[in-house]
Amino acid sequence: MAKPVSVNRVLKLMGNRFEFTLIAGSEQEGNVAIDAAIDEVRRIEYLLTTFSDLSQTSLINRHAGLSPVKVDEEVIRLIERSIRISEITDGAFDITYGSIDKRLWNFDMGMTSLPDEATALESVGLIDYRNVILNKEKSTVFLKNKGMRIGFGGIGKGYAADKAKFVLQKLDIKSGIVNAAGDLITWGTQASGHPWTVGIADPEQTDRPFSALNIGDMAIATSGSYEKYVTIDGKRYSHTIDPKTGLPVSGVKSVSIICPSAELADALATPVVVMGVKVGLELINQIKQVACIIIDDHDQVYTSNNINVI
DSSP: OOOOEEEEEEEEETTEEEEEEEEESSHHHHHHHHHHHHHHHHHHHHHHOSSOTTSHHHHHHHTTTTOOEEOOHHHHHHHHHHHHHHHHTTTSSOGGGGGSOGGGOOOSTTOOSOOOHHHHHHHTTTOOGGGEEEETTTTEEEESSTTOOOOOTTTHHHHHHHHHHHHHHHTTOOEEEEEETTEEEEESOOTTSOOEEEEEEETTEEEEEEEEEEESSOEEEEEESSSSEEEETTEEEESOBOTTTSSBOOSEEEEEEEESOHHHHHHHHHHHHHHOHHHHHHHHTTSTTOEEEEEETTOOEEEOTTOOOO
16 A cells, blocks of 8 residues: 655645645645645635625625625625624624724834824724624625725635635545644644644744644634734734724734634634733633633733643
8 A cells, every 4th residue: 555645735825825735645646635625715715805806705895885795605604603703702803804994004113103092993983793784594794884894814714724624625635734824724643643733933933933732633823913013112012903992902922722623713813812811811711622822922821721732
């Protein structure tokens, strides 16, 4: 019997770096499977992107405040799950985040002060997941107010990774990793039989991990301020904006979520940054099969109750 081989491919999808690593019976088998997974990610991108006027997301946004838009059941279900995440995070996650007035934020060296609270609050005035109206019977989505916009930047890559894994498993690929720009999902083991090992980035030195996790049949997603932030009056502000205040969040450098679904890991990572260490940990500790690692602005490491870092 032929020895299993590792097949790897890296390419740009959904505007991000995707990497597929599979354990397959042959290189040809692995490449055929990766082609199928890529086709699936491209299909999802075509549905969800805001960079094409033809996508269902763009159609929903164009009709905001005007009329409901008929969409695929798949899109309805993803929006429904997104709203559920909004509810459990008390709005810290919100797919209507696309409504934010981006003119206030550049997060470059020229940013030396924050806008006043009233201006910041006005910039997020259209963000409210409760104004997304779903009609599951008619398969329609309606944004109540003109100017509202939805976007799947906080959940779409994880969803695509999950769907790609599903396609690969249907093709009898029993082990692999789909890495969607850092939101990744694993299943099975390496060719050696050892579990997949995933590094958690060091917020101060992102080219090397500060710790590692052995994971199998699990996903991990990381969000934080270590790649894009500004320091004003000695305080570090993340590029992540609190949807409730319109102001950038501070206090947390990095959040890594570990759970069985890349979609859920992706969707929870950023809201925990917004919620902060105490509230974020309280939330994660209430959700079964979900764990997290948080690094605060002082490099203190916090973990949920159900995690072992090696």
